[in-house]
Amino acid sequence: MKKRIIAIHLPQFYPFPENDEWWGKGFTEWRNVARAKPRFRKHYQPHIPADLGFYDLRLRESRIAQETLAKQYGIYGFCYYHYWFNGHLIMEKPVEAKLADPDEELPFMLCWANENWHRNWAGGYNETLIEQHYNKEDDIAHFNYFLPYFRDPRYIRVDGKPVFCIYRPALFPDFDSTVRTWQELANKNGFQLYICKFEAGKEWGKEFMPKTADAAVEFQPINKEGWDRKYALLPKIWEKLTKKSKFSSIFPYDKYVEFQLAKKPFTDYKRYPSVCPSWDNASRRLSQPFSCFKNATPELFGRWFAHVYKTFQPFSQEENFIFINAWNEWAEGCHLEPDLKYGCGFLEEIKKVINENE
Incomplete structure (x- = not known):
């Protein structure tokens, strides 16, 4: 059965007012990427882009170059992070530009990255830059913003239902109520949504599945x-004793791949699998x-991806996604x-x- 490879996409790489205010005029994450230095022996830093260069996602040429490269290597579509704070949009311009440009043909879906933003990069973990407030009026306004995307023929669907992902459902005061509101509005417009929740941190497992979610990622x-319990004891013990994080966590990628290969089916x-290159x-x-x-290589990634590709059994003809984190998280070395x-x-x-298993 055919499988669709979805690469998670960060539409961050262009200047916008919030970044100017919070991090300095003209800031994009390319600044973080370029100034990185090795922190231990054989630490691979900095990560410098090759074929696509230090692109600006306001440029149509940059977005089309990304899509062309993705299609060339078997990526079915992008899952774009979406940032909405009660009508305040951040990093929306690349995806809005794609919506308006029929030549940007790659299929896509959206994932609402619904966390508050903090000044983590500068050490200010307690300083909130912008936060979420959940209410029904906002749910309605949010759906109305999404509607042109959901109607777009390039939007990725399952049995006619647009796929919409939420990064942290646990942050909602009543996630199921929000989804019911969205589904009522979708029904009035002649369709239903296919809701996926991302499983990040400790929010994984059947007990964390909302009633209104169709699947997990x-x-x-x-x-x-x-x-973590097996390979990150020193940082965990220090945090428990001091309530502070002092030690960096450096994991061998080959051991992590072995851990993933050994997991039980x-x-x-319903949970879609994912892999990460680093x-x-x-x-x-x-x-x-x-x-x-450390020591993340294409060969090790290929072993992991091959295992997932061969063992994952789609839940139906169109419930067939394998996610990759990420297409372009350069400041996360991923x-x-x-x-x-x-x-x-x-x-x-x-x-x-893909070629070996077609």
Whole structure:
């Protein structure tokens, strides 16, 4: 049965007023990426983009170049992060521009990244920059904003239902009430939504599945499912004793891949699998503890992706998604886009697995 590969996409890489205010005029995450330095022996930093360069996502040429590359290597579509704070939109311009441009053909879906924003990158964990407030009026306004996207023929669907993801349903005071409001509005417009919840941090497992969600999405590597307990004891013990995080968490990627390959087949509820090419947020935390994988290579990623691709059994003809985190999380060292070290190596592994299993 056919499987659709969905790459999570961060539409961050262009200047906008909030970044100017919070981080300095002209800031994008390219600034964090370019100034990163190795923090331990053989630490792979900085990650410097290759084929697509330090792009600006306001430019149509940049967005089309991303889509062309994704299609060339077997990516079915992008899952764009969406940022909405009671009508205040952030990082919306690339996706709004795509909606208006029929030549940007790659299928897509949206994921509402519904967390509050804090000054984490500068050490101000208690300083809130912008926060969410949930209410029915906002649910209605939010749906009305989405409606042109849901009606777009490029929007990814399951049995005619637009797929909409939410990053942290647990943050809602009443998630099911919000979804019911959205479904009522969708019904008035002649369709229903297919709701997915991301499983990040400790919010994974059947007990965290909302009644109104159709499926879950495993979110790698945040959903570690016990890995931390086995491989991150020193940071955990220090945090417990001091209530502070002092030590960085540096994990061997090969061991993490082995951990994933050894997991039991997942059958308890509908959950789409995911994989990640790497992880390293050191560029966002220059003088703070950070977390990263070391020695993440295309070959190891290819082993993991091949295992998921071969073992995942779609739930139906169109419930067939495999997610990859991420297409372009450069400041988290987590990107399929080519860099100077590995080139298109991670993308080539995806294409190879697909070709071998068609």
